[in-house]
Amino acid sequence: MKARKAELMVGRAVLAFMVVFTLAPFVALVSAALQEAGSNPTGLAWPDLRNIGNFKTAFQVAHLPELTLSSVLLVLMVVPAALVMASLAGYAIAVRRVPLGGIAFVVLLAGLTIPFESLITPLYYQMRDYGLLNTRWAIALPLIALFMPFGVVWMRAHFQGVPRELTEAAEVDGASSWRLLWSVHLPLARPALTSLAVLFSLWTWNQFILALVMVEDPLRRTMAGALGAFRGQYGPDLVLMSAGSLLIMLPTILVFVAFQKHFAAALLQGSVKG
Template sequence: MTGRLSRLLSLAFLVIAAVSVIVPFLALISAALQPTDTLVPRLEWPTDPQWDNFATAWSMAGFGSLIGSSAFIAVVVVPIAVVCSTLAGYAMGSMRLPGKTALFAFFIAGLTLPYEAIVIPLYFTMRDVGLIDTYWAVILPLIGAFMPFGIFWMRAHFESVPMEIIEAAQLDGAGRFRILVTILLPGARPALTTYGLLTFMWAWNQFLLALILIREPSRRTAPSGLGTFVQQYGENIPLLAAGTIIVIAPIVILYFVFQRKFVAGLVQGALK
């Protein structure tokens, strides 16, 4: 009886969690397809879906250039952050280094540092080196901001690898780099995929740094452009909903493409 009750409670929790995610998304789609003069959209399929709202929002907000900016920033940030985090996590998770614990604590302290605390000094630093109004003004801080979590994530993975495997490879004459590339990385694919997807999502959703460090509106990220779009057309709910769907669509598509590997990485990290 207790086992059956536990399964029912688990099922009820999963249903509630699914409904809490699906219903707002359906409401957003419904609102995006309503006529533009609709003030309070309801959760219902419109009798005459206004698919033109997406084209109107795309052209009025200039999402073409904004999405291109977000994509460029994310595509540059992800491989650099993944490579640097993997190398650092490998060193801290499988090597005997002096002061490794203190250094790891220093990196973890970066997780507690909010963007709001560094954005002003960061602005003056980027201005002094001439990077204001360039993509690198956002790319470089994002790489540094994502490193603490990446090091923590990859260190946890490499620490779970039995040291006997590494020692056996060393006895066979394999160097540190060869051990990483040929032995450890093939088993780290779920962890790497999960971290890469999370990094892409965080870089794509970047709002504050792009808003402050990039002056040209057309070169900002899609979320920051959506914020400007909201200020201009705050009363046009269907257009705002259509713009929101345009911004989040790449993340949703990417998740569905890599869903299995993403979940496998999360489960693997949880078990470790």
């Protein structure tokens, strides 16, 4: 009994430490953002609500309305296409067991090990040859391709967890491959698809390097790209940079909080689907 209590206390202490460790930078950022604009933040300080206007100033000078629209357009260009391709590929490999599907899966796994930064230079020249530089397609098309390894592995893992008996029963009833996918597997894949859509959306929203390299117009980049432009213009003003960082982070935090149950459902799905 005592050992059990000690184990619980240690577990709670570790969790409490992790919570503090995770929230400390965020608290420091809030503290810096609510200090006087143009000053150097003096560490953790009680927030001065009289400086709440720092957020309005950062919102305007960083052109966040235009970059928010640009990020939304990029998400709409990337996420639906990536979801469709990942679902079809995962279904083909896991359920239909297409020829060479195992080799394709190994290649996709290898793709997960390639550092993203190493692909920037060849992607730049490829987009230049296609005449797509300084357009949102120069960001969207590479992102769709870069998301495929993770997306296919994710959806394959889900489709493999569906009981084989469901597939065989539908085939006995005369369901075609498309009917099997549309009527049996996709309804069961809703948590996995929702989680994958959220991840793709967040990764697209926060994309910085690709947007910076492929697009010269700052207003066609992503929200994360705003921080680079903001820092270049107002580098010494750490207070406004902190306020701008919080504004850029806010949509990501809200989306994650809103869809956290879907993440849990996707990760905890058992072999029996309902």
